[in-house]
Amino acid sequence: MRLEIQNISKKYDKEKYGLKDYSISIETGILGLLGPNGAGKSTLMKIIATISQPTSGSITLDGVDIAKEPNAIRKILGYLPQDFGVYPNLNAYEFLEYIAAMKGVGGSNLRPRIEALLEGVNLTEAAKKPIGTYSGGMKQRIGIAQVLLNNPKILIFDEPTVGLDPEERVRFRNLISDLANDCIVILSSHIVSDIETIADEVAIMKKGQLITKGLQEEVIDTVREKVFESIIDSGDLAAFKEKYLVVNTIRKKEQVLVRYISDSPLNAAASCTASLEDAYLCLTK
Amino acid sequence: MTSLKSIIRADYLQRTRSYAFLITLLVSVCMAYSFVPPAGASYSTLRIGNYVGENNAAWIGHSTAIMASTFLWLIGFYLVNDGIKKDKETGVGQIIATTSISNLKYLLAKTLSNFVVLLTIAVIILLMAFSLVILRGRHYQFDILQFLLPYFFATVPTIFIVSVVAVFAEVVLGRYVMLQNVAFFFLFPVIIGIQGLDSNQHPFWLDVLGTKYLSDEMAGFVSTHFHESIKTVSAGFIFSKKNSTQHFLFTGTYWSAVYILSRLLWVSVAFLLLYISSRLFNRFDVKEIVATKKKNTNAVELATNHPLKDIQVTQLPVASSAYGIWPFVKTELLMLIRTGPKWFWLINAGGFIALIFTPLTIAHQIVLPVLWFLQINRWADIATKEKYNNTHYFTYAAYKPLQRLLTSQIIAGVLLAIAFALPLILRYLINGDYGTAISIISGALCIIALSVFTGVLLGGKRFFEIAFFILTYLNVSAIPVFDYFGAFHYGITYTIIIIAISSTLLFGAFVFRSYEIRNQ
Incomplete structure (x- = not known):
């Protein structure tokens, strides 16, 4: 399975682009999307999910133009949007049945599948209560359950770990890893560690454009041997930040331990192992 | 200042x-x-x-x-x-x-x-x-x-x-x-x-x-x-x-x-x-906030005590394909019925009974439009609830959302509007006045078409609420500027005009929703 995005632009007005001349090829596996706010991650995901149409460019799934034939992807799509809502007067069963109908899923196995999913997201006990009474985390879990109602082959998760506690985030990452065996999974997150742990490939975006895409190691290579740590006086921090790209600071009484990226570090600097977060911050600075 | x-x-x-x-x-x-x-x-x-x-x-x-x-x-x-x-x-x-x-x-x-x-x-x-x-x-x-x-x-x-x-x-x-x-x-x-x-x-x-x-x-x-x-x-x-x-x-x-x-x-x-x-x-x-928090406290307790489990995707029962629209119609009806407080159904029951027992002219010219007006929030919700509840990310990415989902919403609305008018329709049918019975059904279609069209076009309920209020008020006051439910006009030609207007509104709603779906 291959999702081919070629020279896509999404123009909102004369000056403002959500995406600009964006091309990427996505194959089976997990692609992590990283980028600051306004980078165009959600716009890209909406276009792939067929709820937004590109101003120009093409997007094909195994050769089928999904901008022209959106129903080709909708049958095999699992989409968890960032700010999705629910119908508060429906309970979890009713809501999932409704979403299943949207996806074109039914039959005698639908009810057992919904029950299994509700069990999986641990909402069986609350399943008959109106969703309007659910907490944010519970709604997020309903969102996760709806993704799996059909047997999705394209999974799009926009900031999926919002509302989940650390333990749940680990379980969710495991779930995504399981799903990725024969699917395309596109995952965006502000939490670099979520992407770092599970993504096969990483795409870094900025201002609607693709900065880089590749295997994690390839992305990290851009800052390898350039990440250092030094201890400086607190008073010198502002001047230091002007000179170097500081990725982290840890305050220690009157001094500060700074982690920074540079080709010419301070004399007493300690070299550090580069991480995806270092590469991300360097590429999007 | x-x-x-x-x-x-x-x-x-x-x-x-x-x-x-x-x-x-x-x-x-x-x-x-x-x-x-x-x-x-x-x-x-x-x-x-x-x-x-x-x-x-x-x-x-x-x-x-x-x-x-x-x-x-x-x-x-x-x-x-x-x-x-x-x-x-x-x-x-x-x-x-x-x-x-x-x-x-x-x-x-x-x-x-x-x-x-x-x-x-x-x-x-x-x-x-x-x-x-x-x-x-x-x-x-x-x-x-x-x-x-x-x-x-x-x-x-x-x-x-x-x-x-x-x-x-x-x-x-x-x-x-x-x-x-x-x-x-x-x-x-x-x-x-x-x-x-x-x-x-x-x-x-x-x-x-x-x-x-x-x-x-x-x-x-x-x-x-x-x-x-x-x-x-x-x-x-x-x-x-x-x-x-x-x-x-x-x-x-x-x-x-x-x-x-x-x-x-x-x-x-x-x-x-x-x-x-x-x-x-x-x-x-x-x-209200305290009441909501109370409810949510229970929910949070549930959430905290029962976190996300490991889901074995391969072991989930495999559901088959089903592209019919009746599951939608069923849920849409459910949502329409659940809109508003439960006690309001007592008032609706009163209107329903009045449709049975009041003289036919009063039931048609006054009780029916008032009973339909009382459901204004239900009708206004039909095509606006996706945006209001932020569920349009799901609904617009559905398989054939126009043909299946929007159609179901319209069908559910019309069915409920007809259900409210059912005693009156039956009275006309019993009297052998099939034309008037059909004009009431076309009125149900018309009011749903108006709500869907304005909801899709404007993305909000306000315009429909005002228009429906004015329409109802004028009709109840026997000023039939737009007698959409055939209380003052008789004849198949008039009913056909109402159906044509409704169809045009629905066509417009489909066109605008189609554009909306692709241009989020």
């Missing part, structure tokens, strides 16, 4: 920067134009017995001010009764609640914001009236005071009062939007009824709209000049034979101190109502 101005400005801009408001303005322009019928028109908007004034400044000023007062009282409430609700929904209310602004100041800002919105419409009507004086009354002397003062003393206080009433209703019945709509619906006939009372027994100052004094003055003017005792002053769109109408030159009203004081009195009453509202307003419903 600066903070008050800032709140009013922000609120005003937020309300007016919408397509719905633009369309309201366009409708206002059309209404204002229709308020002054051209010479030879088959209708009049103000009629003193058989007399209608020549189109000079005094007549146009008075007649349009009377119409504007009535029109803005009628639609004004529905147009502005969501200022506090919006603050609650957007969460801005919780921020406001933590600031030092007093309840009275906040509600005054909301009132003035309502007032400025309605004043914008009043000014548009005034400008249109002025243009019509220039166009149609240029042969007469332009008496600017007699043109402007009816607006100043009748329309402006009226829109201030309705602005306060809207705030009061939001404070007292904040959570019960349906009840607000219904309460105002039944308040309007009471107010209009006061205008029709005998002036000798019921003083004009009882009239909140301030138009009774004007119409009494006009009736007095005609009585004096034509030596007739005229007591009937009709306002609205009155159709009559041209040759039965006589014309007179109206020179204006005597602005008595008592009348001016009566208007001040009503404005003072409005301020008192505002003060009472500020005492009742508990800064974004603390009780």
